[in-house]
Amino acid sequence: MFRLSSPTVPRETVIRCALVGVGSVGQSLLRIIKQRAQVLREKHNIRYLFVLVSDSSGTLVSHHGLDVERILALKTGTGFDSENFDDFDTTSKHPLSTYKVSLSRDKKANVSDRDLSQIWFYPAGTSQTTAEIFLNDQILPAETFRNNFILFEATPVNHDGEPGLSTVKNAMERGAHIVLANKGPIAVGFRELQQKAKAKRVNLLYGATVCGGLPVLNIGRYDLSMAQFTEIRGVFNSTSNFILCEMGAGRTYEAALKEAQRRGIAETDPTLDVNGSDTASKLYILFSTVISSHLSLSDVEKEGITEITKEKIEEAKAAGKVYKLVASAVKRDNQGGEEKREEEGDKWELCVKVELLPKDDFLALCDGWQMGVEFHSDLFGSMYHKVDEREPTPTAAAMLRDALTICGNNNFSRRD
């Protein structure tokens, strides 16, 4: 029963991977994996081999593994030795499509014709979707998934969880383990995905979807696993938190939003952030993971920050208080209702609302860039966790953490 006598990973295991979504988080993941290749090999005996990389322009596949550095260079338009690429269009809108061309022109890359002939690009729109490609065993034969395969999903959130949800389901169908940074699929399809993961005996991890790098799900699920929770509270959305903080400093809502957009925190369409939807999704994922999976996303009551005026904030300030968009899950008192056997989920109230907090409250002190969570339980009393996260690296690092967990290398009994 003790893991010491049976190491789960033999020396240098190659883990085949797919990365779907090569935005800031996806790029950051590639960068970390590149940077930490030596540690991964020496400490964890692991090499991640990307055989599929997909962005909105299409899907790139190579069974020999794609060159991570080249993908990063193509996506960012930097990092090439210009002497080989002076006629190469790094401003292309479909950088992945030029991967093969760039490889064939790079004298240093030393690739054989055979390698080049086995690189395929499937343009979006004119070809199969990434989700379809995962089911296509001409493109991805069973062999690809045979030993170890991890899908990293980091596309933007949509209200219906798509196209991530289909990609994840199809990849699971083939036996891939899943690591999500995109909260859409898990918020929309929590139970369905959990069941499928169980049926297909694959791991489904999504630590990066709640509070980025802060290991909120691991703490709640593993470190506090024996506790009976009474309340969980959190500030989960940077955009609305930043706007409220800026308004506290005297800006109007509109000016604060504009500033958040200028700094790249807020989306061009910030609706999901400022109307409480993003916070509600994170609360639902956390609650379902740590406490009970019997509720649905629609059971979370929510409101946004758009009703909060500069005047209200100034009034609050004068009274030594601050407004925060707070997610909370509160266990209801059992009012003699013991006879009716309820599901655990039925005893809880989940909501996202703007709360007026004393200015030295833990969540009140979560500043613009910070996200925080409080766990209140019988065994562990009150615990507080927060992260100051100004860029996508911690979220990408949380994806790598989950990937190591899948590889059996991040569990508590592991010995260095």
Place this chain on the structure above:
Amino acid sequence: MFRLSSPTVPRETVIRCALVGVGSVGQSLLRIIKQRAQVLREKHNIRYLFVLVSDSSGTLVSHHGLDVERILALKTGTGFDSENFDDFDTTSKHPLSTYKVSLSRDKKANVSDRDLSQIWFYPAGTSQTTAEIFLNDQILPAETFRNNFILFEATPVNHDGEPGLSTVKNAMERGAHIVLANKGPIAVGFRELQQKAKAKRVNLLYGATVCGGLPVLNIGRYDLSMAQFTEIRGVFNSTSNFILCEMGAGRTYEAALKEAQRRGIAETDPTLDVNGSDTASKLYILFSTVISSHLSLSDVEKEGITEITKEKIEEAKAAGKVYKLVASAVKRDNQGGEEKREEEGDKWELCVKVELLPKDDFLALCDGWQMGVEFHSDLFGSMYHKVDEREPTPTAAAMLRDALTICGNNNFSRRD
């Protein structure tokens, strides 16, 4: 390589255990294990069977397992059905020695002579020490350790780590896994114990030794495992923190200490708390676990809080600042010293000192009962964790967390 296909614990595994030290944390552990017996059985398929329990009065052994509830009742002098125990001296200073007597007088317990014949008590002083008993295969035959055995060590800290250190080493020698709440053995014998654990292929866990229930070691070691740390800071000692807070509220050092003792926070001899030793031990354990095991406890520079006067505190307060006893590990700048290949430990400065912090600093806001830690790293930015811990339950729950980890039931890949 994926744990799903090979569950590590079969249905209802009996884990033989020893509890050495039945003070407030030890009692709390027994209470939690008793309370959560059903969850442990149904969710984790585990039953903990205590075959040895030891306190300062001596060591009680029964291979059939000791009655946890009875031990708690004997230790606290409560909980007996008085009708059977009206002549039973619950105020005995050596409650464990009366375990057998109490059992034989309890008609309800229905114990056979054979069971009773296998309960032994070895009084302290006149008999073998607990450490010696662990090596004695007349008392604890090899069979006892054959499958699963966990030693829970929760005796008070001594500067030389004893007698815990010997008990732990001897138990490891027999193949026991170790869960510590007593930081003495691990602070004094970090490398020796790690090496022995490796050689004997047993787990050595001690999450309860730093910040009680707050999973500081798990977060640093597993959740942030890929990060390169630049700094770790913390407030780790409740007694000195409480005294500083009380002094901030106008009390003198002496009055504050007296109040801490009255409330049961401070020891009768609070030296190790107020001179920084306790904080230094915790910092050393955390650093050695998370960053490098190349330093020794004596490498931690330390000072205590005894030089802080009421006047200094009032001055600080007027300037919007507070004094805190802060543990810090800071990575030195590499001043062109790259050529000399240093051990990781050599690049760090560890110290415990009274720092003057802005009053809204994270550690400044760790109040009397709270302990907190900050992790600063390249991948995860800045992370802050704190716990509000007013009684021994969270520390005991942290021991149970480690025990579940040893049983393979608390790892990240586990499926409910």
